[in-house]
Amino acid sequence: MKVAFEFIPEGSHVDLFSHGHHIGGGVIDEWMPDGSSFWIWLDNGAGRRLVHESDVVKIVASAPNRDSWSADA
Secondary structure: OOOOOOOOOOOOEEEEEEOOEEEEEEEEEEEOOOOOEEEEEEHHHOOEEEEEOOOOOEEEEOOOOHHHOOOOO
16 A cells, blocks of 8 residues: 555545455545554445555545445435
């Protein structure tokens, strides 16, 4: 993971890719103070996960998928 926190702020929706494959997306909840990792709330109620700089993940800022939320929730 090679992204500095100032480029994708907390609250931004991102897509995650590993080895060229889309592995999910969600909203960045919190960056660690040293910028080495962040917590993300995954789309479709998949929970909160930690993404670390040692993970083989490409982070791309994106628009949220309208199918991932419901106004009834």
